[in-house]
Amino acid sequence: MKIDKNKYYCRNCQGLRKHEVLFTKSIGKNYTYEGDEEISWNEEYKIIECLGCETMAFCKEYGDETMVNYDNYGEEIGFYISVEIYPTLLEEGSEIKDIHYIPNEIQTIYQETLLALKAKAFILTAVGFRSIIEAVCNRERILGKGLFENINLLGNSGIITMKEADRLHAVTFLGNDAIHDITKPTFQQLLAVLEITNHLLSSLYINDNVLNEKLSALTKDKLSAIIKTEDDFIRLILFKIRNYSINDIITIEKLLGKDIRRISKTDVRNFIMALHKKIKDNNFEFLNFDELLDKQIKSYKIVKIPYSNIITN
Numbered sequence: 001m002k003i004d005k006n007k008y009y010c011r012n013c014q015g016l017r018k019h020e021v022l023f024t025k026s027i028g029k030n031y032t033y034e035g036d037e038e039i040s041w042n043e044e045y046k047i048i049e050c051l052g053c054e055t056m057a058f059c060k061e062y063g064d065e066t067m068v069n070y071d072n073y074g075e076e077i078g079f080y081i082s083v084e085i086y087p088t089l090l091e092e093g094s095e096i097k098d099i100h101y102i103p104n105e106i107q108t109i110y111q112e113t114l115l116a117l118k119a120k121a122f123i124l125t126a127v128g129f130r131s132i133i134e135a136v137c138n139r140e141r142i143l144g145k146g147l148f149e150n151i152n153l154l155g156n157s158g159i160i161t162m163k164e165a166d167r168l169h170a171v172t173f174l175g176n177d178a179i180h181d182i183t184k185p186t187f188q189q190l191l192a193v194l195e196i197t198n199h200l201l202s203s204l205y206i207n208d209n210v211l212n213e214k215l216s217a218l219t220k221d222k223l224s225a226i227i228k229t230e231d232d233f234i235r236l237i238l239f240k241i242r243n244y245s246i247n248d249i250i251t252i253e254k255l256l257g258k259d260i261r262r263i264s265k266t267d268v269r270n271f272i273m274a275l276h277k278k279i280k281d282n283n284f285e286f287l288n289f290d291e292l293l294d295k296q297i298k299s300y301k302i303v304k305i306p307y308s309n310i311i312t313n
């Protein structure tokens with residue numbers, strides 16, 4: 001009955017990996033009796049180590065002769081065993097990595113909800129996801145009558161899109177059924193809800209923060225040096241545009257501010273000419289000419305705000 005495949009799910013590699021079994025203790029190898037029935041069962045406890053990344057885990061395996069796999073014709077095709085691994089892990093779906101950006105009260109519910117999901121406590125998981133949405137509404141000071149209205153208010157206020165609001169309604173329905181009707185959701189339903197929740201929390205609390213960190217690192221590493229190439233000049237321009245809004249009118253001096261000192265006068269002239277050519281040829285989508293004075297370009301209108309990956313790449 002024992003299936004010794006030595007492949008277990010590694011929480012660090014996030015996949016099935018070969019493990020070395022460092023220690024095994026088997027119990028219940030023999031027989032137990034239920035009435036007159038004799039059932040053979042086997043339980044093993046193991047300490048395992050991933051051969052790829054050396055992550056350690058504890059594993060409990062159980063199998064008995066009632067645990068039989070059948071083919072489509074109802075024929076027995078062998079036994080299966082149940083495998084539990086500790087610390088518990090999520091074999092499908094993903095967890096938010098930069099969780100420290102999420103406000104504390106929401107972070108706590110998120111972590112507990114994931115613990116429930118990993119422990120396969122599906123009703124509590126559904127309730128947890130519903131509580132996350134409630135906590136987000138409280139945090140964003142959305143104070144409607146009930147969660148249904150609050151989600152619509154989140155959408156109407158522009159904090160999330162209406163499409164996201166529709167998805168959140170689905171999350172709360174699942175939570176409501178779990179609380180009121182004790183309806184157990186499926187693992188796949190909960191994985192979908194996890195994805196919706198991750199998306200919500202990332203767009204509200206994480207993406208901007210990660211972006212800001214990247215940009216400040218960029219300021220220190222790349223933008224403090226003397227600018228000698230046209231590429232670096234364009235990167236600086238893009239970085240500066242992020243401080244403005246669409247339709248703002250600016251001069252190049254205002255845009256560059258003190259950073260203009262980092263470019264030699266000859267280079268500034270050449271880089272600006274190159275920038276003008278890009279704008280004229282429609283090769284620079286972020287600025288447009290605003291005012292021409294004596295055929296000289298005096299100011300620019302911001303027509304698009306660059307995303308971070310444009311700047312950092």
Ligand SMILES: [Zn+2]
Pocket residue numbers: 010011012013014017050051052053054055
């Ligand atoms: Zn591993």
